[in-house]
Amino acid sequence: MSQTQGSTGEQTVRSRAGERSARDPLSTDEGRISVSQSVVTKIAGVACREVGGVHDMGTSGGRAVGALRERIPGSSGPSVSQGVAVEVGETQAAIDLDIVVEYGISIADLGKSVQRNVKQTVERMTGLEVTEININVDDVYLPDEGQETAPRVS
Incomplete structure (x- = not known):
């Protein structure tokens, strides 16, 4: 100067x-x-899961691998970065999220809430400008999906 x-x-x-x-x-x-890509990925994953109506994250294949990982003794369970992909530059970040929504929730409203929470949290914690957050709704969780139904005939 x-x-x-x-x-x-x-x-x-x-x-x-x-x-x-x-x-x-x-x-x-x-x-x-400098803030690494893995840091932004974890922050975005936690911030997304904080929003009510997000049941799970990741594509069906990623969730299957996470379910297997949970069954291994001593494992830490599903990764907070499951379902999150980020691109980090010097001052900006772009985030892609794969989510499973709970049945009955407005997907449009939930998407906006997730975008708002993730953007605010990542920007506050990292100082990076979040330029975009793309959300892919991969599945809808039905409460009785994971439960076996009783036989109708005995």
Whole structure:
């Protein structure tokens, strides 16, 4: 940066540094902060699951693998990153989510709520600008799907 003489020039230099920090919260006078893709993936996964009406995440194949993983003794259960794909740049992130919704929930309203919660949480925690959140509804959970029905004839 070139310095200009006088108080007006000094204010301009300070103003530019302040503007840079306001536009890019991950760049400071002390250095640069970088956030890895795996961090954004976990944050987005947790934020998505916080929204009522999201029953599960992932495609049918991913959920099947997660179910198998849960049955292995000592496993930590399903991954919070299941059903989440992200692209992270220097200052921006784009997120794709595969979800299973509970039956009876408005998919449009739920999608908007998920987008809002994920965007706010990722931006607040990472300082990245979330440019888009794409949601793919992979399935609808029916409460009696996982339960065996009693035989009608005995």
